[in-house]
Amino acid sequence: MEGIRVSSNYEDVIIGLEVHIQLTNLKTKLFCSCNADYRGAEPNSHNCPICLGLPGSLPVINERAIEFATRLALALDSKINDSMFFFRKNYFYVDLPKGFQISQYNKAGGRAFADRGNITVKINGKKKEIRLNRIHLEEDPARLVHKGSIATSPYTLVDYNRSGVCLIEIVSEPVIRSPEEAREFLKQLKSIVQYTRISNLDLTGAARVDANISIKGHERSEVKNISSFKEVERALKWEIQRQRNLLKRGKKLTQETRHWDDKRRITISLRMKEFEEDYRYFPEQDLVPIAIDKDFIQQVKDKLPEMPNERAIRLQRDYNLSEFDSENLVLDKDIADFYEDGVNSDPSFGPNEYKQFCNWLMNDILRHLNEQNKTITETKVQPKLVVDLINNINEGKITTKIAKTFISEMMNGSSISKIIEKKGKKRISNEEIIEGNCKEVIKENPKIVEDCRKNPKAIEALIGRVMGKTKGQADPEITRRIMFKMLKQIGIII
Ligand SMILES: [Zn+2]
Numbered sequence: 001m002e003g004i005r006v007s008s009n010y011e012d013v014i015i016g017l018e019v020h021i022q023l024t025n026l027k028t029k030l031f032c033s034c035n036a037d038y039r040g041a042e043p044n045s046h047n048c049p050i051c052l053g054l055p056g057s058l059p060v061i062n063e064r065a066i067e068f069a070t071r072l073a074l075a076l077d078s079k080i081n082d083s084m085f086f087f088r089k090n091y092f093y094v095d096l097p098k099g100f101q102i103s104q105y106n107k108a109g110g111r112a113f114a115d116r117g118n119i120t121v122k123i124n125g126k127k128k129e130i131r132l133n134r135i136h137l138e139e140d141p142a143r144l145v146h147k148g149s150i151a152t153s154p155y156t157l158v159d160y161n162r163s164g165v166c167l168i169e170i171v172s173e174p175v176i177r178s179p180e181e182a183r184e185f186l187k188q189l190k191s192i193v194q195y196t197r198i199s200n201l202d203l204t205g206a207a208r209v210d211a212n213i214s215i216k217g218h219e220r221s222e223v224k225n226i227s228s229f230k231e232v233e234r235a236l237k238w239e240i241q242r243q244r245n246l247l248k249r250g251k252k253l254t255q256e257t258r259h260w261d262d263k264r265r266i267t268i269s270l271r272m273k274e275f276e277e278d279y280r281y282f283p284e285q286d287l288v289p290i291a292i293d294k295d296f297i298q299q300v301k302d303k304l305p306e307m308p309n310e311r312a313i314r315l316q317r318d319y320n321l322s323e324f325d326s327e328n329l330v331l332d333k334d335i336a337d338f339y340e341d342g343v344n345s346d347p348s349f350g351p352n353e354y355k356q357f358c359n360w361l362m363n364d365i366l367r368h369l370n371e372q373n374k375t376i377t378e379t380k381v382q383p384k385l386v387v388d389l390i391n392n393i394n395e396g397k398i399t400t401k402i403a404k405t406f407i408s409e410m411m412n413g414s415s416i417s418k419i420i421e422k423k424g425k426k427r428i429s430n431e432e433i434i435e436g437n438c439k440e441v442i443k444e445n446p447k448i449v450e451d452c453r454k455n456p457k458a459i460e461a462l463i464g465r466v467m468g469k470t471k472g473q474a475d476p477e478i479t480r481r482i483m484f485k486m487l488k489q490i491g492i493i494i
Pocket of ligand 1: 034048049051164
């Protein structure tokens with residue numbers, strides 16, 4: 001980290017997060033019917049007088065956005081306000097053609113979309129509830145495109161396609177105590193958002209975070225627009241260390257707004273912190289107030305799927321999984337769905353197979369997905385293939401070691417029988433064949449055989465040679481038994 005020593009002592013650190021999530025599953029923008037999918041579109045092609053902020057244009061609220069916000073508020077245990085209206089947040093910037101952003105405000109008679117709520121995280125095996133302050137709806141400004149880094153770019157391009165896209169802002173209380181806690185908070189939030197089906201946070205720019213960071217007793221800084229969840233932990237660590245270094249040199253910290261430069265991996269000062277009164281919030285008179293009744297909330301609630309924390313408890317019960325396994329499994333809804341589809345498709349499956357399936361999914365398959373930077377739905381693997389793989393192992397047709405070499409072909413949708421046929425990697429359990437191979441290996445490796453007299457572990461090297469000769473097909477248990485027997489017969493081991 002550019003020569004800066006990173007302290008792991010966070011006892012006096014206070015962090016509050018403001019997470020902006022684009023409702024990417026909404027087809028249209030928050031106040032007009034323009035296509036909200038700006039990704040890959042011709043710049044400045046999804047626009048109308050409303051999202052361009054032309055004088056005289058009249059915004060109209062997107063009803064689906066209210067439904068989506070209700071889903072998230074319910075999932076986060078927030079209290080939805082029964083009436084609310086929008087505010088204008090005034091500031092001038094090229095990404096904001098109107099000169100104000102339509103947002104919500106919980107002061108001056110206004111209310112947020114919902115208040116309070118919480119997200120449970122696990123830190124060092126202990127559960128902690130991180131309280132939320134509020135969630136609210138607002139429009140996204142246009143997108144600024146810089147050549148290279150924001151600090152060195154010779155010009156800025158503006159794409160108004162993003163202008164007016166619906167954002168939901170989730171504001172935590174300043175109760176997060178370390179960068180790791182922030183990472184866990186965002187991990188759980190991402191999972192909950194996925195379950196509510198309001199957004200795909202894997203899309204670039206779908207989630208942005210502002211972080212308020214301070215060291216107890218000192219002024220805070222706000223790091224703006226950290227452009228992905230992954231960057232947050234890194235940005236927090238850097239900023240905390242910057243503040244500590246200043247304090248160490250006797251400097252005073254000032255309240256300021258900083259920008260996270262993810263190319264150089266540092267925060268840079270943008271401006272002295274603006275205060276709320278600078279925004280001259282006032283009610284947006286072009287939009288009618290919104291009333292949300294209990295029936296509407298109940299209807300949305302009835303359609304909500306089981307949330308990850310409830311699902312983890314059920315998976316432990318239904319499939320005899322450990323708390324650790326079930327909590328990891330439910331984090332990604334698609335992975336958890338894949339798991340349940342798989343284990344339920346074979347009636348002969350019981351607790352052993354449930355655990356086996358979980359292990360294949362969370363180890364080999366997840367590793368493959370991470371390496372390929374893909375989600376499970378972007379591959380051709382089907383739950384049935386993992387079921388077949390497990391059955392082939394349990395019936396003794398292939399060894400676990402061989403099965404591991406099947407993963408990448410299985411992820412491309414190949415059936416297990418086809419892979420076995422192609423690779424010819426059936427398990428060899430014929431004792432005569434294994435004996436023949438053991439005999440050859442003993443003959444060819446007198447030095448290792450001699451080592452076995454003093455070092456019983458040397459037998460592993462001999463077994464390894466048999467595996468090599470049989471291209472990994474010899475059954476390891478039978479090979480071990482036969483190798484022991486033969487070494488005994490020639491008096492190497494007693
Ligand atoms: Zn528009």
